[in-house]
Amino acid sequence: MERLSFRLFTIFIALLFALFLFAAITTLFLIPKPNEIIESIKSEEMAYSLKLSLVTASISTLLVMLFGIPIGYALSRFDFYGKSAVKSILDLPMAFPELVLGLALLLLFGRTTFGGALNSLGINVVFTKLGIIVAQFFTALPYTARVIYTAFESISKRYELVARSLGYGEFETFRKVTLPMARSGLFASTIIAFARSVGTFGSVLILAGGSYMNTEILPVTLYLNISYGNIGMAITSGIMLIIVSFTAILIFERLEGSKNVSVRG
Amino acid sequence: MSLLEVKDLNINLGEFHLRDVSLTVEKNNYLTIIGPTGAGKSVLLEVIAGFYPIKSGKITLAGRNITALPPENRGMSIVYQDFMLFPHLNVFDNIAFGLRKKALSRAEIEREVRTISRELRIDQLLHRKPKTLSGGEQQRVAIARALVIRPKMLLMDEPFSALDEKTREKLRSMVKKAVKDYSTTVIHVTHDFEDVFSLANRVAVMKDGRIVQEGTPEEIFCKPTSDFVADFVGTNFFHGRVLESSNITTISIGNIAIYTTEVAEPGAEVTLSVRPEAIILTRELGMYSARNVLPARVVKVKKRGHVLWLTLDVEGLTLRAVITLNAAELLGIKEGVKLYIMFKASSVRVIG
Numbered sequence: 001m002e003r004l005s006f007r008l009f010t011i012f013i014a015l016l017f018a019l020f021l022f023a024a025i026t027t028l029f030l031i032p033k034p035n036e037i038i039e040s041i042k043s044e045e046m047a048y049s050l051k052l053s054l055v056t057a058s059i060s061t062l063l064v065m066l067f068g069i070p071i072g073y074a075l076s077r078f079d080f081y082g083k084s085a086v087k088s089i090l091d092l093p094m095a096f097p098e099l100v101l102g103l104a105l106l107l108l109f110g111r112t113t114f115g116g117a118l119n120s121l122g123i124n125v126v127f128t129k130l131g132i133i134v135a136q137f138f139t140a141l142p143y144t145a146r147v148i149y150t151a152f153e154s155i156s157k158r159y160e161l162v163a164r165s166l167g168y169g170e171f172e173t174f175r176k177v178t179l180p181m182a183r184s185g186l187f188a189s190t191i192i193a194f195a196r197s198v199g200t201f202g203s204v205l206i207l208a209g210g211s212y213m214n215t216e217i218l219p220v221t222l223y224l225n226i227s228y229g230n231i232g233m234a235i236t237s238g239i240m241l242i243i244v245s246f247t248a249i250l251i252f253e254r255l256e257g258s259k260n261v262s263v264r265g
Numbered sequence: 266m267s268l269l270e271v272k273d274l275n276i277n278l279g280e281f282h283l284r285d286v287s288l289t290v291e292k293n294n295y296l297t298i299i300g301p302t303g304a305g306k307s308v309l310l311e312v313i314a315g316f317y318p319i320k321s322g323k324i325t326l327a328g329r330n331i332t333a334l335p336p337e338n339r340g341m342s343i344v345y346q347d348f349m350l351f352p353h354l355n356v357f358d359n360i361a362f363g364l365r366k367k368a369l370s371r372a373e374i375e376r377e378v379r380t381i382s383r384e385l386r387i388d389q390l391l392h393r394k395p396k397t398l399s400g401g402e403q404q405r406v407a408i409a410r411a412l413v414i415r416p417k418m419l420l421m422d423e424p425f426s427a428l429d430e431k432t433r434e435k436l437r438s439m440v441k442k443a444v445k446d447y448s449t450t451v452i453h454v455t456h457d458f459e460d461v462f463s464l465a466n467r468v469a470v471m472k473d474g475r476i477v478q479e480g481t482p483e484e485i486f487c488k489p490t491s492d493f494v495a496d497f498v499g500t501n502f503f504h505g506r507v508l509e510s511s512n513i514t515t516i517s518i519g520n521i522a523i524y525t526t527e528v529a530e531p532g533a534e535v536t537l538s539v540r541p542e543a544i545i546l547t548r549e550l551g552m553y554s555a556r557n558v559l560p561a562r563v564v565k566v567k568k569r570g571h572v573l574w575l576t577l578d579v580e581g582l583t584l585r586a587v588i589t590l591n592a593a594e595l596l597g598i599k600e601g602v603k604l605y606i607m608f609k610a611s612s613v614r615v616i617g
């Protein structure tokens with residue numbers, strides 16, 4: 001009897017939460033008037049913000065994957081000096097708020113000799129579009145590297161040993177065996193990297209500054225327009241964010257699905 | 266010169282050490298490594314393959330020092346218990362995988378793959394994905410993938426453990442033939458003495474990271490040099506002479522005759538093995554399907570866990586049998602009791 005009611009209790013909580021979340025998301029689409037949304041979409045600001053979001057998030061995703069794959073692989077396959085330190089440092093950004101990460105990056109690039117050196121090379125990160133990418137990169141990489149690590153962990157090392165014994169070097173083995181076997185995990189990581197990058201707000205705001213039509217990405221548009229009391233624009237950018245993320249997921253799934261089919265055939 | 270020479274090998278894996286392992290394998294030999302779980306059999310195999318850094322010691326292959334050579338340059342291939350077929354490649358590409366690293370034309374690769382596939386009877390499966398194959402088929406693909414590159418040495422880690430007994434038997438005879446046709450030298454880790462009896466001409470016994478005895482199957486099973494090996498192999502041996510071999514083989518041992526389903530040359534001196542658990546005890550004679558029925562006297566009774574180990578005297582021959590406590594009670598087993606033992610002719614193996 002007790003077990004049954006506990007079971008009902010957990011199911012009830014699960015349903016209740018899902019319902020609330022669903023209601024909240026639906027409200028986003030129901031509250032604004034259609035013409036308000038269309039006006040907002042047509043606005044120059046929205047077009048700018050959407051485009052900048054797509055461009056920066058795509059570049060960040062690419063960079064995150066380029067860094068995440070070696071990091072995930074090294075953590076999963078090799079024992080090296082400082083490995084546990086790398087693991088803990090990668091865990092840090094998940095524990096502390098994005099805003100603080102942004103602040104830390106701002107100080108690193110703005111107030112240190114390292115930042116100064118970059119500056120003198122003509123690389124300006126603070127309050128620039130490059131800053132958006134840097135902020136997105138640092139926010140998304142830890143999450144992504146972790147997912148990639150799990151993907152590699154799930155592949156037995158012995159597949160690689162077999163390939164090595166058949167004459168393949170370390171890198172060839174990685175390319176011909178590990179990478180193809182990790183494919184679905186890497187697709188999932190790419191989606192996560194992209195979704196995290198598009199949605200990054202706090203660290204972008206601090207490092208790149210949320211300046212109108214300059215470093216304005218969708219989350220910044222939402223924030224700026226809320227503060228001006230411009231609800232229509234705010235909601236529209238929210239909807240845009242959701243659409244972008246879902247489209248990304250759909251595209252990636254389609255890509256992966258079609259590859260699967262061709263491999264099977 | 267031996268093909269493989271392992272000398273004073275030491276490996277430190279933290280909790281586990283390989284200690285002073287020395288081993289030689291002659292060309293075209295078939296060495297099985299046996300020993301309790303955790304003895305370090307798999308580690309030793311992977312060390313030979315080049316997957317672990319070595320603390321001290323030396324490995325030579327065909328006279329060449331390969332101690333520091335990476336696995337891809339050793340020319341040894343490995344077969345694991347759970348197949349390890351590349352799931353993203355079909356059977357053909359799995360088998361051709363190692364060949365593609367060699368300077369071979371497309372036609373040559375195709376021919377090599379077809380040859381080994383026919384040998385292991387997987388030529389109908391070449392277009393399939395590994396996932397769609399049975400365990401026995403997958404392992405044959407894995408063996409084909411390893412053999413097709415004509416390795417200097419084939420390493421197998423319990424290759425038949427994941428298969429049922431029937432499939433095992435089938436694979437044993439296929440492997441035996443393939444290994445001969447490709448004149449391959451083999452190291453085969455196993456828990457199954459059947460593998461030893463039907464495939465090996467050398468055996469090494471490992472315990473706690475050391476090799477405790479190495480020799481021919483007969484030496485290991487008949488002349489164990491330590492109590493550990495004697496206990497571990499724990500099987501019964503007899504030396505005898507083949508009287509006749511038609512549909513059943515009769516072998517005379519002292520003043521008794523033992524029947525086996527295995528074929529042997531009449532007149533030859535042979536060694537037989539019977540597993541202790543294959544021996545059935547009875548107080549009275551009746552009608553049995555077992556061919557071998559002999560009178561015996563219980564000499565010693567030793568309790569080990571839930572079973573009793575009996576030492577029996579069978580017309581001057583010493584034999585070990587194992588029975589459950591229940592059965593012992595039912596039969597009134599104690600030292601000095603006289604009874605009969607029986608075992609099927611198919612339980613008697615000719616091992617040398």
Ligand SMILES: Nc1ncnc2c1ncn2[C@@H]1O[C@H](COP(=O)(O)OP(=O)(O)OP(=O)(O)O)[C@@H](O)[C@H]1O
Binds near residue numbers: 278280303304
């Ligand atoms: N990479 C490793 N690092 C540390 N210890 C290891 C490693 N690989 C194996 N060991 C340990 O070495 C010991 C021997 O392992 P091994 O797999 O060689 O045993 P085995 O004789 O093959 O046993 P089994 O018959 O169960 O396969 C075990 O205690 C195992 O936990």
Ligand SMILES: [Mg+2]
Binds near residue numbers: 306307308422
């Ligand atoms: Mg093992």
